[in-house]
Amino acid sequence: xxxxxxxxxxxxxxxxxxxxxxxxxxxxxxxxxxxxxxxxxxxxxxxxxxxxxxxxxxxxxxxxxxxxxxxxxxxxxxxxxxxxxxxxxxxxxxxxxxxxxxxxxxxxxxxxxxxxxxxxxxxxxxxxxxxxxxxxxxxxxxxxxxxxxxxxxxxxxxxxxxxxxxxxxxxxxxxxxxxxxxxxxxxxxxxxxxxxxxxxxxxxxxxxxxxxxxxxxxxxxxxxxxxxxxxxxxxxxxxxxxxxxxxxxxxxxxxxxxxxxxxxxxxxxxxxxxxxxxxxxxxxxxxxxxxxxxxxxxxxxxxxxxxxxxxxxxxxxxxxxxxxxxxxxxxxxxxxxxxxxxxxxxxxxxxxxxxxxxxxxxxxxxxxxxxxxxxxxxxxxxxxxxxxxxxxxxxxxxxxxxxxxxxxxxxxxxxxxxxxxxxxxxxxxxxxxxxxxxxxxxx
Amino acid sequence: xxxxxxxxxxxxxxxxxxxxxxxxxxxxxxxxxxxxxxxxxxxxxxxxxxxxxxxxxxxxxxxxxxxxxxxxxxxxxxxxxxxxxxxxxxxxxxxxxxxxxxxxxxxxxxxxxxxxxxxxxxxxxxxxxxxxxxxxxxxxxxxxxxxxxxxxxxxxxxxxxxxxxxxxxxxxxxxxxxxxxxxxxxxxxxxxxxxxxxxxxxxxxxxxxxxxxxxxxxxxxxxxxxxxxxxxxxxxxxxxxxxxxxxxxxxxxxxxxxxxxxxxx
Numbered sequence: 001x002x003x004x005x006x007x008x009x010x011x012x013x014x015x016x017x018x019x020x021x022x023x024x025x026x027x028x029x030x031x032x033x034x035x036x037x038x039x040x041x042x043x044x045x046x047x048x049x050x051x052x053x054x055x056x057x058x059x060x061x062x063x064x065x066x067x068x069x070x071x072x073x074x075x076x077x078x079x080x081x082x083x084x085x086x087x088x089x090x091x092x093x094x095x096x097x098x099x100x101x102x103x104x105x106x107x108x109x110x111x112x113x114x115x116x117x118x119x120x121x122x123x124x125x126x127x128x129x130x131x132x133x134x135x136x137x138x139x140x141x142x143x144x145x146x147x148x149x150x151x152x153x154x155x156x157x158x159x160x161x162x163x164x165x166x167x168x169x170x171x172x173x174x175x176x177x178x179x180x181x182x183x184x185x186x187x188x189x190x191x192x193x194x195x196x197x198x199x200x201x202x203x204x205x206x207x208x209x210x211x212x213x214x215x216x217x218x219x220x221x222x223x224x225x226x227x228x229x230x231x232x233x234x235x236x237x238x239x240x241x242x243x244x245x246x247x248x249x250x251x252x253x254x255x256x257x258x259x260x261x262x263x264x265x266x267x268x269x270x271x272x273x274x275x276x277x278x279x280x281x282x283x284x285x286x287x288x289x290x291x292x293x294x295x296x297x298x299x300x301x302x303x304x305x306x307x308x309x310x311x312x313x314x315x316x317x318x319x320x321x322x323x324x325x326x327x328x329x330x331x332x333x334x335x336x337x338x339x340x341x342x343x344x345x346x347x348x349x350x351x352x353x354x355x356x357x358x359x360x361x362x363x364x365x366x367x368x369x370x371x372x373x374x375x376x377x378x379x380x381x382x383x384x385x386x387x388x389x390x391x392x393x394x395x396x397x398x399x400x401x402x403x404x405x406x407x408x409x410x411x412x413x414x415x416x417x418x419x420x421x422x423x424x425x426x427x428x429x430x431x432x433x434x435x436x437x438x439x440x441x442x443x
Numbered sequence: 444x445x446x447x448x449x450x451x452x453x454x455x456x457x458x459x460x461x462x463x464x465x466x467x468x469x470x471x472x473x474x475x476x477x478x479x480x481x482x483x484x485x486x487x488x489x490x491x492x493x494x495x496x497x498x499x500x501x502x503x504x505x506x507x508x509x510x511x512x513x514x515x516x517x518x519x520x521x522x523x524x525x526x527x528x529x530x531x532x533x534x535x536x537x538x539x540x541x542x543x544x545x546x547x548x549x550x551x552x553x554x555x556x557x558x559x560x561x562x563x564x565x566x567x568x569x570x571x572x573x574x575x576x577x578x579x580x581x582x583x584x585x586x587x588x589x590x591x592x593x594x595x596x597x598x599x600x601x602x603x604x605x606x607x608x609x610x611x612x613x614x615x616x617x618x619x620x621x622x623x624x625x626x627x628x629x630x631x632x633x634x635x636x637x638x639x640x641x642x643x644x645x646x647x648x649x650x651x652x653x654x655x656x657x658x659x660x661x662x663x664x665x666x667x668x669x670x671x672x673x674x675x676x677x678x679x680x681x682x683x684x685x686x687x688x689x690x691x692x693x694x695x696x697x698x699x700x701x702x703x704x705x706x707x708x
Contacts, residue, residue, distance in 0.1 A: 388494070393531040393585075396491050397545035397601065398519035398552070407544075411535025411584075418535075 016049065022076050022187075023153055030156070036133050044142050044152035051146040063331045063363045064302040068271055069245050074187035074217050076154075077101040080180045083108060087176065087209040089237055089428050096174035097121065097159050102188040104157050108176075117167030118202075123193055124157040132160075135193060139223040140251040145275075147247045151221040155191030158220075161204065165197040165227070172203035172235075172422055177218070179210035179241065185217065192222040196230045198255075203233040203422055208248075210241035210268070220248040226258040228282065233261045235425060240268040242297070249275040256282030256311075263420050264291035264303075265429060267436070272301040280307070280314040280342075291320040292416040294436070295328035295360075306335035307349075309342040309375075318349040321416050323409060323437075324360035332364040334379065340371040349379040354386065354412050356405075410437050444469045444640050445490075445510075445609055449501035451665075452489045459485040461665035462501065467609070470637040474651055474676060475644045477662035478684055483644045484528055486662070487613040491525035492518050505609065519545075520552040524607030526598040528614040533585040538597070541585050542567070542604055549605060570603040574630045592623040599630040610634065611642045616650035628653030648680040663689050 023045045030038065053070040054061040080101045086108070090096055097120050098108035104122035111120050126132055142152040159175040177190055196202060208218060218240060226232045240246045246269040254260050262276055278287045293301045307316045322330050332351045353362045366379040386408050394404035413433050420426040445467040452460040459482045467473055477483050489496045490503065492515035503510040510518065533541070539560075547557040558566065564581075571578060574596050586594050595615055602610055612631065616624055631641065631654050643654055651659075651673065659676045661669040661684070669675065669687055678686075 387531075389531045390533050392493055392515060393527065393533065394541070394545075395515040396519055396525050396527075397541070397605070398516050398548040399541075399544055400516050400548070401514070403544075404516075407536055407541075408533070411533065414535050 018073050018075070019048070019150065019154070020045075025076070026154055026156060033127065034133070037127060037136075040137055041153050044137070044149045047143055048146055048149040048153055051149060054146055060304060060333070063329075064271075064273055064300065066247075066271070066273075069217055069247075072185050072217070074185045077179070077186035077188045077216065078182050079103050081105070081107075082180070084178045084180060086178070087207050087237075087239065088432075089205075089207055089425060090174045090176055091424055094171055094174055094424075095120065096176055098176045098178065099157065099159070099190060100178050101180060101182075101186065102157060102177075102190055113171075114173075115167065115169065117164040118169060118173075119160070119162040120173055121160055122157055123160040123191055126160040126193075132193065135195060135223065135225060137223075139225065139253045139279075140221050140249055145249065147219055147273075148221055148249055151189045151191060151219050151249075154187075155189040155221070158191035158193070160192070161194045163196045163200040163202050166199045167197065167202075168200065169202040172205050172425070174205045174207060177206070177208045177220070179214050179216050179218070179244070181211050181214040181216075181241075185215045187217040187219065190218070190220045192220070194222065194224040194234075196224070196226050196232045198227040199229045200227065201231045203235070205235040205237065205422070205425060207237045207239070208246065208268075209239050210244050212241055213243060214241035215243045216241070217245040218248070220246075222248070222250045224250065224252045224260075226252065226254045226260045228256045229258060230255070231259045233421060234263070235420065235422060236262070236264045237425075237429070238264070238266045238268055238272065238274070240272075242268060242270060242299075244269050246272045248273070249277065252278040252287070254278060254280050254282060254285040254287060257284040258282065259286045261288035261421075262290070263416075264289075265417075266291070266293040266301050266303070269301070270299060272299070274301070274303045275305070276303070277306040278308065278316075279310055280316065281310045283311050283313050285311070285314045287314070287316045289316070289318045289320070290416055290419050292413055293320075293322045293330055294413065294433070295323070295330055296325040297328060298326065299328045300330070301328075302331035302333075304331075304333045304335070306337065307347060309336070309338045309345040309347065311339075312341060312343045312345070314342065315346040316348070318347075319416065319419065320351045321412065322351070322353040322362060323356065323413060324353065324362055325356040327357070327359045329361040330363075332362070332381070333367060334365070335367040336369070336377055336379070338370040338372050338375050338377065342372050343374045345372060345375040345377065347375070347377045349377075351381045352412075353381075353383045354409065355383060356386070356409065406438050410434055413437070444506060445642075446504045447501070448503070450486075450489070450498065450503060451500035452485060452496050452498045454485070454495050454497070458499070459496075459665055460489065463662075463665070463667060465660065465667060467640045467642060469608070469640055471658065472635065472641045472643065472654065472656045474656035474659045475642060475662055476646070476648070476659060476676060476679060478689065479646070481662045482665045483662050484613055487525060487528075487611050487642075487644050490611055491515060491523065516548070519605075519607075520549050522608035524602050524605055524610045526595075526602060526610065526612040526615050528617065530586050530589075530594040530598055532587045532589075534587050536585050537582055538585050539563075539581040542601060545601070546604055567604055570600060573603065573633060574600045575626050576600055591618040592620070595619055595627055596623065596630075599627050603630055603634060606634070608638060609640050609642070611644065613644045614646065615643070616645055616647075624650065625653060648676040651676045661687060663687070
């Protein structure tokens with residue numbers, strides 16, 4: 001460990017100490033943990049110190065500077081047992097598992113009414129009882145990604161969901177992460193593990209929310225395994241505080257003939273990086289990645305996705321849209337990898353951006369690596385303003401200029417929301433989006 | 444109701460309208476005909492407030508108000524309606540929501556109560572039937588995936604719901620087969636009323652067999668070069684535009700219509 005710190009520049013040493021101190025505290029708290037877990041954490045911490053925070057020299061971070069994160073002294077988030085109001089997106093009656101400042105809150109969670117065959121709870125509890133070794137950190141690339149390494153080293157809790165073979169869940173499960181402000185910048189490293197057994201079916205919603213004004217850093221990792229023929233929908237709603245940093249990785253491994261869909265809606269945060277990676281690791285797997293980012297003011301949201309077609313006859317559909325206002329900026333980088341054996345791959349990717357302001361900036365790029373020869377991969381990206389003909393058409397019917405702009409912007413966004421199957425969440429997001437866009441795009 | 448005086452308008456640096464004078468009274472139906480490029484659609488666009496046109500001289504009063512000083516939405520709220528030559532597709536906005544918003548904006552403007560979704564549906568049902576429109580169209584996005592005929596019908600349907608006092612139909616007949624044309628004409632005729640005026644812009648006289656105009660004007664090179672009654676339209680159909688001093692080489696209305704229907708495909 002001492003050798004690793006020499007790779008950091010002198011100016012960052014101070015900040016790096018914070019992470020090292022945090023790590024030592026974690027080690028102490030988990031002194032009785034199984035050897036493999038302590039080993040894993042130690043390896044991840046060493047890897048993070050080697051890698052350091054990414055810089056703009058790395059292709060994957062060309063347009064997103066994490067300097068504001070690197071130069072802030074974050075302290076581990078303090079426990080907060082005061083009851084919080086759950087985000088409005090979470091229906092009162094739905095099963096939900098709640099984490100306050102990174103810690104499982106039994107009092108705020110509601111896990112009644114779950115059918116047999118599903119286990120939902122705190123990952124910390126699950127780790128203490130052993131047997132996560134074959135899954136934890138087996139999918140997310142902590143050896144390559146600094147933020148995943150940092151999470152792997154420092155994560156102490158998060159949601160654990162296990163759905164047994166053949167279990168069909170009629171109701172979605174909500175995973176809720178709430179941050180309450182504290183005096184100094186806080187960091188949280190939620191770690192989630194979702195194991196969906198063969199032929200299981202479920203919808204899972206991750207919600208990240210923080211009180212206005214909260215200055216904190218969420219560094220989340222979710223690993224999800226979709227077993228053979230499992231049908232899994234994953235939703236993520238990011239509505240962190242406007243001052244917050246949010247870096248998150250959703251890492252999905254799909255087995256044969258599984259069907260996975262992820263819908264990501266990114267609304268909050270000052271600096272946001274969303275990584276969504278799926279490995280289609282069994283014949284005939286189907287994957288859908290949809291998303292919407294809505295930014296205003298000086299927000300920056302970066303979405304990096306990788307669809308890794310590792311086996312033949314898999315299909316992927318990716319549909320992302322962005323709306324940018326003010327001096328905001330966004331990045332979309334859509335990776336598709338087709339491995340040599342992945343013949344008959346059918347991949348379609350689309351990213352469309354609507355710029356409401358002349359000062360907003362979008363960088364969008366498809367990134368295709370195709371090693372098989374019998375595949376279909378198409379991609380398209382657009383950047384545009386509101387359609388002036390459509391605007392005039394609405395106005396010519398008496399609809400006022402601002403309202404016409406609002407309607408067209410909402411319609412652009414709603415196209416993504418309309419693809420969500422989860423009716424209740426979709427309706428909520430439609431209302432929220434409609435209200436937000438009526439004020440312009442400002443958060 | 445509408446009085447256009449010496450109207451000049453350009454788009455970018457091209458002067459298109461070069462001094463239009465026209466007076467339309469309530470209860471009248473006027474047809475504006477003319478060869479391609481004569482300025483017919485520009486005139487319709489200027490009246491509705493299409494932003495790309497710049498009025499360089501002249502003026503328009505509507506019910507005594509300065510029409511050109513009003514925004515497009517205020518013109519609509521004051522009862523002006525333009526049926527578009529090329530209705531715009533608006534993905535993600537349902538026909539129902541769009542039309543109800545438009546209707547309620549106008550109703551608010553006139554000091555009437557807004558209609559809720561149920562009342563609205565009740566009100567529009569009969570009008571949909573009149574235009575042979577399937578109710579499922581209401582839940583689809585505005586004009587999205589509509590056939591050419593469905594789009595034109597939708598324009599007239601909107602007109603029937605909004606009940607304007609001055610309706611301008613820009614090439615509403617182009618691209619319609621004869622059955623659709625009759626349906627559209629019936630929809631228009633149902634709106635003929637003493638308090639309402641209709642201006643029909645068209646290349647060819649076929650539509651005027653079904654919507655019989657009180658006055659016909661020939662527009663050429665940005666000016667009205669001839670006005671008359673319905674007889675004028677019939678003469679144009681037979682003789683083309685040559686006898687009006689419009690140079691040879693200008694397409695006859697029938698030829699233009701033919702070319703247009705090819706383009707529309």
